[in-house]
Amino acid sequence: MSLGKEFSKGIWKENPVLVLLLGMCPVLAVTGDAYNGLGMGIASTCVLLGSNTVVSSCKSFIPKKVRIPCYIIIIATFVTMVGLVLKAYLPALDKALGIFIPLIVVNCIVLGRAEAFAAKSTIANSIADALGMGLGFTLALVVLGGIREFLTNGTLFTIQFVPGWNVSFLLSNSPAGAFIVLGLLIAGMNWLNMMKAKKQGKVFEPPKHLDCRQCNICNMEDI
């Protein structure tokens, strides 16, 4: 696959949130508004970029049996580094993102991409994959956060677009509301894919190679 394809697959075809369904914990927990979604997305993209690059360049040195602990150390190092650098040089951004940074360690998108992609691919492909997956993650979080924020307060990025419209719909602000909105988003995305397939005279099937089996973390037989 070309670099462009590796990059663009994360945005729609293999979107980490809407298709791979990875990292549900931060997706549901921090998308109370669009700002938080954007912050979490950008911070995760930075860590994903660093960890994918390092994992892909070290893949021949790391023995298969201890690869997961090694990846976790690499990811945790990058998370701490991103946190320190933000605190030191971008305090304004740190104030907005600070609480999300430690959460990235437990974001399984980062570990999932290290294991499922970077450990088997070239450095350039891994970087393209990290950028694409990061962008797809950020977009999904901003859309989800935006919808929830608009339903809760009638605002977007804390800016009110309909003057004087004072709604207070608390369900969408709760994690349960996040689950409902995410379900509707995934349904909408599948519906779009189905319409597209129908136009071409085909039947849409969810990509089979993207289900749980594409991630080998729990597949301990071959080691």
Next chain:
Amino acid sequence: MSNQPKKKNESIFILIISLCTVAVVAAVVLSLVASITAGPIKKAKIETTVRTFAKLQPNFDNDPLTDKAVFKLVSGKWKIQKNLKKEPLAAPDIVKFYPAEKDGKLVSIFAQGTSPEGYGGNLTAVAAITKDGAIINVEVTQSQETAGLGTNVYSREITKTIWGIIKGEYKDTDTKLNPNPIMDFFNGKMYVPDNEYTAKDKSNPDILPEERWKVKKDGGEFKYITGATITSRTVTDAVKRMLQAYYQNKEQILKMFSKK
């Protein structure tokens, strides 16, 4: 067959070595980054504090952080702490004062106080106070209250509308304090201990004895939000701690800050 156990041993050895190598490299890289960023992090924290001070009371031209007076609560009395080797940034039994000077003259005092009674733990507030001990402005700087519920008590964020942005209404909202009825109610208030509350003080509604430094629900003077009573109580307590420490050590603080 005889080769297999040997190979296995070797691989365990390699496993240990490689995992240790990764851990050591990670530790070295992290300690390097930590030592490089230690200075800038400290600087950024100081800048944030000075920016908060300027929001509370912009009329000063010194660096308030160079002089400070730190007080510790020892059995009900605030005692000055000198030559502190390792001073905590903010702790419930610590109140700090910083001078605000204009053209070399002391104009007002910045105070930082922490209350331990918050819903999520410690809550730290900063205030500008006059030399007499009356609040000019208060803002909460560190807290762990519930976002969207407890934070409503002290949040000074305003809802921006798209028309307001086009009209340019929000130009100085980042450098000025936006109104918040609960926080603004503190402005002008003064503290006296219960036993020194005289009839003369009673005629001035801004001078409150210690027993009135509570939220209305507890029989005090201050506003609160239903559903966030604990946070409202905590903010009142943090402000009371600052004024209490100032009242008990007023002369000493003024002497320290006007010595230069």
